[in-house]
Amino acid sequence: MIILNILIFIIVLVLILVLISKMVIIVQQGEVKIVESFGKYVKTIDPGLHFLIPVLYKVRGRVSLKQTPLEIDSQSVITRDNVIVEVDEAIKYHVTDVRAFVYDNEDSVRSMIQDCQSNLRGIIGKMDLNEVLNGTEEINVSLFESVKDITAGYGLSIDRINIGEISVSDEIVNSMNKLITASRDKESTITISEGRKQSIILDSEANASQMQIDAEARAKQTNIDAKARAERTRIDADAEAERIRITTEAERQRILALNKAIKESDLNEQALAYLGIEAFKQVVRSETNTVILPSNMMELGNIPVVKELWTAQDTKNQSNHSQIGE
Numbered sequence: 001m002i003i004l005n006i007l008i009f010i011i012v013l014v015l016i017l018v019l020i021s022k023m024v025i026i027v028q029q030g031e032v033k034i035v036e037s038f039g040k041y042v043k044t045i046d047p048g049l050h051f052l053i054p055v056l057y058k059v060r061g062r063v064s065l066k067q068t069p070l071e072i073d074s075q076s077v078i079t080r081d082n083v084i085v086e087v088d089e090a091i092k093y094h095v096t097d098v099r100a101f102v103y104d105n106e107d108s109v110r111s112m113i114q115d116c117q118s119n120l121r122g123i124i125g126k127m128d129l130n131e132v133l134n135g136t137e138e139i140n141v142s143l144f145e146s147v148k149d150i151t152a153g154y155g156l157s158i159d160r161i162n163i164g165e166i167s168v169s170d171e172i173v174n175s176m177n178k179l180i181t182a183s184r185d186k187e188s189t190i191t192i193s194e195g196r197k198q199s200i201i202l203d204s205e206a207n208a209s210q211m212q213i214d215a216e217a218r219a220k221q222t223n224i225d226a227k228a229r230a231e232r233t234r235i236d237a238d239a240e241a242e243r244i245r246i247t248t249e250a251e252r253q254r255i256l257a258l259n260k261a262i263k264e265s266d267l268n269e270q271a272l273a274y275l276g277i278e279a280f281k282q283v284v285r286s287e288t289n290t291v292i293l294p295s296n297m298m299e300l301g302n303i304p305v306v307k308e309l310w311t312a313q314d315t316k317n318q319s320n321h322s323q324i325g326e
Contacts, residue, residue, distance in 0.1 A: 022054035027062070032098055034060040044098050063101060067094045067159055072113055074165075077121050083129045088164030089116060093156050101155030108154035112147070116161065119146040129168070136163045 027033050027047045035042045036058050044063075052059070072089040079085060093112065095101050101108050123142050124132055132139070144161050151158055 019054055023051050025050040025052055025059055030066045031062050031064045033062045034098065034102055036060050041099060041103060060102070063095055063098050065095055065098075067092055070109070070113070072116065074167075075117055075120070077124045079124055079129045079132055080126055081128045083168060085124070085129070085132060086165075086167045087120065087124065088166075089120065090162045090164055091116065092159040092161075093151070094159065095155055096152070096157045097155035099155070100153070105154050108151075108156055111154055112151045112156055112158070115147050115150050116143065119143055120163075122146075133166060136166070139163050 025033065025045065026049055027045055029047045032044045032046055035045055035052065037056055042057065070091045070093065072091060074086045074088045076084055077087050091112070093109075105111055120139070120143055123139055123146070127135065127139075140161050140163055143163075144158060147161075148158055
């Protein structure tokens with residue numbers, strides 16, 4: 001009897017412990033648990049210690065609220081220029097609506113992956129290969145904007161999408177390398193040609209500028225030389241004119257003085273004529289080639305030389321008239 005009572009006590013104790021274990025629910029930090037009653041959603045319990053009636057309520061499972069990284073398998077995508085590329089994706093997401101995540105979609109994560117792949121094909125299909133290879137950040141932004149509202153209906157929020165490795169076939173890589181090499185050679189040739197062109201232009205401008213400077217210098221020097229020659233000629237002409245004036249004045253004064261001396265002397269007409277002829281010779285021999293005449297032409301005969309010439313001419317004229325009369 002005692003043994004039976006012990007067995008019954010043990011069984012009751014075990015049942016109590018089982019019931020207590022079913023009643024006590026512990027939820028870890030960073031997750032929640034779904035409570036159902038006969039298959040129907042009742043509530044979501046947060047982290048901490050909770051008690052439930054085992055028969056009426058049941059914990060369906062736990063849902064993590066932490067950010068979850070997810071690697072998506074690479075997929076083949078065709079670009080706008082009909083090049084097939086392999087693209088890898090990485091997603092970081094977290095659950096925002098537990099009820100929608102559990103009950104509104106059979107597999108919310110799988111649906112999210114399919115939407116990302118589908119939208120990625122649409123985005124890359126509108127881009128050329130070069131744009132795809134050089135525009136991963138643009139693809140990330142476009143893909144995030146296109147799926148964030150869709151995944152919100154699954155109770156999920158995408159925190160970040162990263163396009164990983166983008167690979168193409170070896171044939172495409174070789175073609176691209178050839179194209180890049182050709183493009184670089186073309187740019188190099190253009191750069192060299194532009195450099196030569198600029199060098200020629202600069203040399204031409206420098207030569208033109210030097211020629212202009214030389215021409216201006218020569219013109220300035222010619223102008224200076226011309227002015228110098230003109231000034232020298234003017235100075236020489238002024239000096240020559242002044243020399244002639246002084247010489248002429250000196251000769252005039254000498255002749256006047258000589259005539260005055262002759263008038264004041266007691267010389268006869270023959271002596272005066274002789275002296276006049278000698279004076280005339282001196283005037284003729286002078287560099288000025290100038291003859292001093294009195295202002296009154298009636299006094300011209302007073303000059304002995306001229307008087308002598310007139311006398312000789314009158315005698316000759318009278319002789320000619322006598323011969324004509326005969």
